[in-house]
Amino acid sequence: MIVVGLTGGIGSGKSTVAGMFKDLGVPVYDSDFEAKRLMTTSTELKNAIIELLGDKAYEGEILNRNFIANKIFENPETLQKLNKIVHPAVRADFLEWTSNQEAPYVIQETALIFENDAQDNYDYVILVKAPVDFRLKRVIERDGSSKQEVLGRMKNQMSDDKKEALSNICIDNIDLEITEKRVAELHQRLVRQAD
Ligand SMILES: CC(C)(COP(=O)(O)OP(=O)(O)OC[C@H]1O[C@@H](n2cnc3c(N)ncnc32)[C@H](O)[C@@H]1O)[C@@H](O)C(=O)NCCC(=O)NCCS
Numbered sequence: 492m493i494v495v496g497l498t499g500g501i502g503s504g505k506s507t508v509a510g511m512f513k514d515l516g517v518p519v520y521d522s523d524f525e526a527k528r529l530m531t532t533s534t535e536l537k538n539a540i541i542e543l544l545g546d547k548a549y550e551g552e553i554l555n556r557n558f559i560a561n562k563i564f565e566n567p568e569t570l571q572k573l574n575k576i577v578h579p580a581v582r583a584d585f586l587e588w589t590s591n592q593e594a595p596y597v598i599q600e601t602a603l604i605f606e607n608d609a610q611d612n613y614d615y616v617i618l619v620k621a622p623v624d625f626r627l628k629r630v631i632e633r634d635g636s637s638k639q640e641v642l643g644r645m646k647n648q649m650s651d652d653k654k655e656a657l658s659n660i661c662i663d664n665i666d667l668e669i670t671e672k673r674v675a676e677l678h679q680r681l682v683r684q685a686d
């Protein structure tokens with residue numbers, strides 16, 4: 492089975508593109524979603540996160556996303572420590588998920604591949620790209636977050652230019668119709684490749 496990594500900076504349109512592949516029947520693992528599920532359901536992760544960030548990281552059983560975001564995105568050392576707790580758990584969960592899939596290829600949607608030097612985990616890495624000002628506008632509109640908050644996350648991600656040089660395939664996500672055509676074309680290629 493071919494394993495594809497689908498990455499891109501915040502607001503690039505990863506989830507939108509992932510949705511297009513899903514509509515074509517491709518199994519997609521959503522790392523942001525699964526990370527938060529694991530951070531909530533795994534006692535081991537929960538204890539490690541409370542030890543790192545304090546009791547306020549959870550409100551009862553619920554992940555206090557704003558509190559955690561404020562703690563980590565302006566503090567690279569704390570972010571690294573949290574990444575070290577969460578990312579291995581997500582990787583293990585992804586491998587288990589993959590072993591249960593039957594398809595020519597699967598996709599792991601994740602914001603962080605090159606930042607973690609994890610590109611060798613994939614047969615192909617697809618990068619979703621869009622200009623920074625588009626990405627800022629999209630996330631501010633989608634989440635109601637401030638420009639500062641989005642820039643805080645971007646600061647902890649590699650630039651598109653650096654990522655593009657390391658990717659196998661690139662999707663310029665500006666016009667949704669063009670993106671959809673590109674996804675359909677890539678899907679055909681990947682299915683043929685897997686044959
Ligand atoms: C801080 C948290 C609780 C905020 O949750 P929220 O629902 O607001 O955002 P979500 O998780 O959906 O992430 C949205 C986007 O933020 C950016 N982002 C998230 N985590 C990171 C990170 N560790 N480094 C850089 N950017 C990140 C990515 O672009 C991501 O696609 C959450 O992002 C988190 O716990 N992050 C640390 C763990 C992690 O790395 N998760 C990402 C997938 S493994």
Ligand SMILES: Nc1ncnc2c1ncn2[C@@H]1O[C@H](COP(=O)(O)OP(=O)(O)OP(=O)(O)O)[C@@H](O)[C@H]1O
Nearest residue numbers: 500501502503504505506507629633664665666667
């Ligand atoms: N080509 C596009 N044109 C206009 N809006 C778009 C386009 N692509 C995505 N969007 C919108 O921009 C927002 C961000 O897209 P999406 O959630 O897919 O990005 P993401 O890369 O997954 O973001 P994050 O890193 O925050 O998880 C969404 O509201 C989405 O509907």
